[in-house]
Amino acid sequence: MVNEKEVVLFQGVDKVYNTGTVALSQLNLSIKEGEFISFLGPSGCGKSTALRMVAGLGEATRGTVEVFGKNPKAVIETSNDVAFVFQDANLLPWRTVLDNVLLPLELRGSDKKSRKETAISVLEKVGLKDHIKSYPRELSGGMRMRVSIARALAAKPKLLLMDEPFAALDEMTRQTLQMDLLNIWEREKMTVLFVTHNVYEAVYLSSRIAVMSARPGRLSNLIDVDLTYPRERTTAKFTEYVDAASQSLEHSMGRKELV
Amino acid sequence: MTVKTVPTNAELVNESSKLKVMKGKQKFNLKYLGPILALVIFLSLWQFIPALLDIKPFILPKPTDVVAAAVKDWHLLWPAMQITIFESVIGFILSAVVGIGISVLLASSRVLEISLYPYAVILQTIPIVAIAPIIVIWFGSGFNSIVIISFLIGFFPIVSNTLMGLNSVDKNMGDLFKLYNASKWQTMVKLRIPAAMPFIMSGLKVSCTLAIIGSITGEYIAGIGGGKGGLGYAITVAAVQLKTPYLFACAIAGALFGIVFYLIVSLVSRLVLKSWHESAMEAEK
Numbered sequence A: 001m002v003n004e005k006e007v008v009l010f011q012g013v014d015k016v017y018n019t020g021t022v023a024l025s026q027l028n029l030s031i032k033e034g035e036f037i038s039f040l041g042p043s044g045c046g047k048s049t050a051l052r053m054v055a056g057l058g059e060a061t062r063g064t065v066e067v068f069g070k071n072p073k074a075v076i077e078t079s080n081d082v083a084f085v086f087q088d089a090n091l092l093p094w095r096t097v098l099d100n101v102l103l104p105l106e107l108r109g110s111d112k113k114s115r116k117e118t119a120i121s122v123l124e125k126v127g128l129k130d131h132i133k134s135y136p137r138e139l140s141g142g143m144r145m146r147v148s149i150a151r152a153l154a155a156k157p158k159l160l161l162m163d164e165p166f167a168a169l170d171e172m173t174r175q176t177l178q179m180d181l182l183n184i185w186e187r188e189k190m191t192v193l194f195v196t197h198n199v200y201e202a203v204y205l206s207s208r209i210a211v212m213s214a215r216p217g218r219l220s221n222l223i224d225v226d227l228t229y230p231r232e233r234t235t236a237k238f239t240e241y242v243d244a245a246s247q248s249l250e251h252s253m254g255r256k257e258l259v
Numbered sequence B: 001m002t003v004k005t006v007p008t009n010a011e012l013v014n015e016s017s018k019l020k021v022m023k024g025k026q027k028f029n030l031k032y033l034g035p036i037l038a039l040v041i042f043l044s045l046w047q048f049i050p051a052l053l054d055i056k057p058f059i060l061p062k063p064t065d066v067v068a069a070a071v072k073d074w075h076l077l078w079p080a081m082q083i084t085i086f087e088s089v090i091g092f093i094l095s096a097v098v099g100i101g102i103s104v105l106l107a108s109s110r111v112l113e114i115s116l117y118p119y120a121v122i123l124q125t126i127p128i129v130a131i132a133p134i135i136v137i138w139f140g141s142g143f144n145s146i147v148i149i150s151f152l153i154g155f156f157p158i159v160s161n162t163l164m165g166l167n168s169v170d171k172n173m174g175d176l177f178k179l180y181n182a183s184k185w186q187t188m189v190k191l192r193i194p195a196a197m198p199f200i201m202s203g204l205k206v207s208c209t210l211a212i213i214g215s216i217t218g219e220y221i222a223g224i225g226g227g228k229g230g231l232g233y234a235i236t237v238a239a240v241q242l243k244t245p246y247l248f249a250c251a252i253a254g255a256l257f258g259i260v261f262y263l264i265v266s267l268v269s270r271l272v273l274k275s276w277h278e279s280a281m282e283a284e285k
């Protein structure tokens, strides 16, 4: 499924916040169409910073970030190709589930009639068809995250950015959502950039893992995960990848302590 | 046969719900009985102390004197109340509409907001009584001036609350709107105004009682007779004539109106916020 078309390109990207914090230093990475790539790294290593740049919500201090060969800002201004899922579901509390999912379609000014059908069909995909009239506060954390994913899918993105979307959920809910996310990914043939600090999650989900180290945030290792989907968490192969990812994570953190 | 002695589930549920009802009743009793009792004690003290100390009604009228005055002069009191109510409601609605409108305008332009907000704050500190005579000079005695005074006094709390609300939008939600390339206007209507709703509502609650203070103050200064003066005008007249019991009746009528007005605005606020907002939900607990 992975072909060679480039979706995201980081080229010598530095990010220095005006507080002086060096969030990213010399990030070089090319992400191909159809990949499920995870940014794995300790807190503060610049994962969110990198993701926000891809979404056009932040700019590189040096270097370039390209999405579909264009400037990320231009991409979000002209197309629905990029969607973002935030760590907390980030739903509007005054809107029902359905209206929350409708939001991107309203803002993008798509055809009024087809809007509702689209919204209902994505809600169906995430298993929330029976809750379209509920308000976010009436839902569990897992359901809210589903709504958030449905909202991201509503505008039919080609690139889905997810910033620790499952970090606040309990283990059971997280595993179900991971499974569902993989199904959606395979069905919709999107490219997914997924931020996590959970090694198991990274190995379970990703076709490739970008391990990052902190202070300054940099790419320390790239791991191709050659396991077929759906993956079994108990196989020796799976454990091997978890160990490899953990090691390079520890390595990257160890180096930080030496500096 | 121990089974028989064990109460069934249904019975248990029944028992516990009975207990809950009883507890609820006790709470209800204390919540309402306490204040009522306090009021009764207060009124009886008020009734008997002037009698005991032989205080003249024109210095401190007894509750019965006040009620008698209200009944006797009801044909004056009721029209005065209606006028004050009318002026306050108009003043309040004006301050709500203009206040919210101006806030939205200010908040949609960074330049406007930065340049004008300091003046909004300074204007707020001007004692309204001080500028009321100027308003009378400009707009003449009577209804217009009174409504403008009532409007002005309610206007600033609405502006400062609304502006605060419009600027309180969660950063992630703002990013969400940016990501979907929302226009300024879309962000205002679909994000900032709804997010500001709880702030706007608390501004309205403050302003509705201020609007009454404004109109009564306005009537002191710009009130006119001939059956067109409101409570404020009636109070000044009663004071001059030493009709103290009637003066008390007017003051109490104003206070009662204030309470009712506040309750109505609170109710509207709750209805508006009920469906979604957390603060309204918490306030209900």
Ligand SMILES: Nc1ncnc2c1ncn2[C@@H]1O[C@H](COP(=O)(O)OP(=O)(O)OP(=O)(O)O)[C@@H](O)[C@H]1O
Residues within 6 Å of the ligand: A017, A018, A019, A021, A022, A023, A041, A042, A043, A044, A045, A046, A047, A048, A049, A050, A197, A217
């Ligand atoms: N707006 C900002 N202004 C200044 N510094 C920032 C800003 N945002 C992030 N930083 C800093 O940049 C560094 C990287 O932050 P970032 O949020 O990208 O990390 P992260 O890898 O996503 O961490 P976490 O796993 O905790 O979410 C941190 O040291 C952070 O304090």
Ligand SMILES: [Mg+2]
Residues within 6 Å of the ligand: A047, A048, A049, A163
């Ligand atoms: Mg982060």
